[in-house]
Amino acid sequence: MSHEHYFIDVSAYDRVDVYRLIELAGITCPVAQHVFKKAFATGKRGHKDLRRDWQDIADSAARRLQMISEDEATFGQQNTIDCRTPEEKGFNDPRTVEGVDVSFPTEKHMNFAPAEKCDCHRCIAEQGLGVGGLPLNMLKMILCPVCGNKRCPKANDHRNDCTGSNEPGQPGSAYQ
Ligand SMILES: [Zn+2]
Ligand SMILES: [Zn+2]
Numbered sequence: 001m002s003h004e005h006y007f008i009d010v011s012a013y014d015r016v017d018v019y020r021l022i023e024l025a026g027i028t029c030p031v032a033q034h035v036f037k038k039a040f041a042t043g044k045r046g047h048k049d050l051r052r053d054w055q056d057i058a059d060s061a062a063r064r065l066q067m068i069s070e071d072e073a074t075f076g077q078q079n080t081i082d083c084r085t086p087e088e089k090g091f092n093d094p095r096t097v098e099g100v101d102v103s104f105p106t107e108k109h110m111n112f113a114p115a116e117k118c119d120c121h122r123c124i125a126e127q128g129l130g131v132g133g134l135p136l137n138m139l140k141m142i143l144c145p146v147c148g149n150k151r152c153p154k155a156n157d158h159r160n161d162c163t164g165s166n167e168p169g170q171p172g173s174a175y176q
Pocket of ligand 1: 118122157159
C-alpha cells in the first residue's frame, strides 16, 4: 500500500475513541493532541459553536507556532522532541528533568522542568499573567514573596533583592 502511514491498526479494539486514536497514531505533541481532539468534535455541539471550535484550533495552532519560534531561538531547532543525548547535541537541554525522564524513546525531552511560579510585576508584564484579559496586578495586591511588602523591590522584579521594607521610594520598587 502506497500510503501505509495513513493507516492505523485498530484491530485489537472493538471501538476506539479520540484518545485511543491519538495514542495509536502516536501523536505526542500536546498541542497536536488538542487540535486533533477539537477537530474530531468540531460542530458536534451545534452550529452555534462551530466558529468557536475553529477559533480554538486557530488559537492552539498559533501557540504551537510561537513555541516553534521559542525553540528555534533558544535551542536552534524546531522540534521539542529530540532523542539525542546532551553529549550528542552538544548542549544540555534544560527542558529535560534530570534523572526522571522515564518516557518512551519517542517522547524523550518532553518532560518540562516546572517553571518557577512568580507573580512579580515584571513576570506579570513579560508573561501576560492575568485572568479574563485583566493583568494579575489589577486583580490582587502584588507582594514580595519573602517579606510580604508591596513596596519591596522584589515585589516589582523577582531578581531584585528583598529589602524587608515597605518604605516608599525604594530603588527598583513598583511604587515610586
Ligand atoms: Zn518574577
Ligand atoms: Zn521583600
